[in-house]
Amino acid sequence: MPPSLVRSHADGPVRPFGRDAARPGTPPVGVPPRGGGRHRARTRPGASVVDHVGLPWLVGLGVVLLLVVTLSVWTLLAGRVDTIRDVARYPGTAPAEWGPAATWASPPLLPDVDPVVVGGDAVALVSSDRTLLLVSAADGTVRWRAALPEGDVHGEPALTRIDGTDVLALHVGGRLRWWETADGTHHETGIPEGSIVSTLGEVPLVATGSQVTPMTTRHARPVSVPPGMVALAAHEDGQITLAGPTGWAHLGPDGATRSHGGWENASSPAPTVLGYTGGFVLLVRPDAGGGPATVEAHADRTTDVRHVFGGPVVLPPDGRVTWSASPSGSWGVLGRALVDLRTGRVDDLGGWSTSTVTADRAYGHIEGQTVVVGPSIPRGVLASGEAIPVALTTAGALVRGPAPHTDTSAGTDPRRRDDTVYLLPARRTAS
Incomplete structure (x- = not known):
């Protein structure tokens, strides 16, 4: 794995992929946002x-x-609906807060490509016939569609910006492709074989070996990453945020260092770079005396990176940690700790293992029970067999399940990773 980009969970604590940081989230009070x-x-x-x-x-x-x-x-053609609207009920146990009367269901989806919420009121889907669809969450109407070419699909569509325009970007085969969210206008550019595409910053970041390219436009050029640093995020002005055990740096689109510095509260042993979410660099700092480790959030600003808050976290015996960021970019779950970037709160969840993280809540397991919790959601226990949403929209929850009219009498578990998602409205509006 090249040293110039965050590694996956399997390779270490830092992670390149995610839907959580198309744009920086709202920083805590007193922390100026990036830009200006x-x-x-x-x-x-x-x-x-x-x-x-x-x-x-x-x-x-x-x-x-x-x-x-x-x-x-x-x-x-543009108005043709590829979603299914004659869905009477969700074929399983609907989540407690959302009714079983589905508004619409998706066509069969491409395996391992989850739906992505766009702007709260739309959903990007990749169907099993390799069609990218942008669907209205309220009624399932297809706003636009685009056929994908042959080639491996790497990850989910990501909401980001290129050429100053909101786009859905997707790495397909040896090309980075993007579609303008407004009308589906398509653009593309070739990227080297073996490249990794990250969308944790304001614009996509393409990493190839020890070089990274901030995709502000299709004509962007690669720059080299200094040894010992990882490239975390790229911004609309072409600036790239780097981090390492001893400090941080900002590179310009020409590769020149614009600013750099050490971590404000340096210590021994050095911290581990965990990742980047919502305009924050996240570190995990072990305790020299063997006590609890500390998670630290550092605000990534235009000219510097400043420490904002920290809190104790319990690490597993092997020291490996997993950061599961919310799509909102304002919080996430680090191992068994909920970290709220808006308030600086770090809450230990006990014997928790993460299953799914949505915009405002996380689902996980504690001692065999399925539990829900969020920054503003009190902890609760789900009923046995209750389905778990994969994403939340302004019109309701997206829940996976078997295709409509599928016979589930043979004991199909509606919570398994099925190939269809249903839009379930909140119970107060469900029929």
Whole structure:
């Protein structure tokens, strides 16, 4: 694994992939956010139709008719609904807060590619026939669709920005492809084989060996990462945030160092770079005396990186930690601790193991029970067999399940990783 990018959970504590930081989240009170510092012919007896109306007029009429037909066909295709609306009920035990009467269900989805919420009111899906769909969460209407070419699909679509425009970016085969969220306009650029694409910052960051490219535009150039540092995030001005055991640095799009510094509360042993979420660099610092480790949040600002808060965390015996960030970019779960970046709160969850983290809540397991908790969600225990949402929208929860009309009498577990998602409205509005 190249040293220039955050590693995966399996390779260590830092993680390159995530939907959580398309843009920095709201920093705690007192921490300045990043930025600042962006004619009709005469007729003759027996004349033909062409003689009557004129050849140019007929050609013009033909062009108009062709445009009308083309537009009509395009409109029909764009408005075609690939979601299923005649869904009576969710085929399983719906989550307690959301009703079983589904608003719509997705087509079969490509395995291992989760749905992604876009702006709260839309959902990006990749169907099993390799079609990217942007769907209205409220009613399942397809806003636009795009066929994916052959090639491996790496991760989920990510909401980010390129060329100053909100886009959905996806690494397919040897190319980075993106679609403007407004209308699905497609762009692409080639990237070297073996590249890793991270979308933890404001723009995508493409890592290839010891070089990284901040994808502010399709013409962006790679820069080299100094030894001992990892590239965490790229910003709209082309600046790249780096971190390492001894400190941080900002590189410009030309590769020159703009600013750098050591961690404010240096200690021995040195901290481990955990990752990057919502405009914060996260570190885990072990205690020299064998006591609890400390998680630290450092605000990534335009010209510096400043310590904001820290809190004790219990690490597993092997010392390996997993950071599961919320898509909101404002909090996450570190091992068994809930870390709220907005308030600086670190809460120990006990014998917790994480299952799913959504915008405002996390689901996990404690002593065989499925538990829900969030920064503003009191801890609760789910009923046996109750489904777990994979994401939350303004219209309700997205919940995986078997395809509509599937026979579940043979004991199908609706909580397994099925190939369909259902939109379940809140119970107060469910029928």
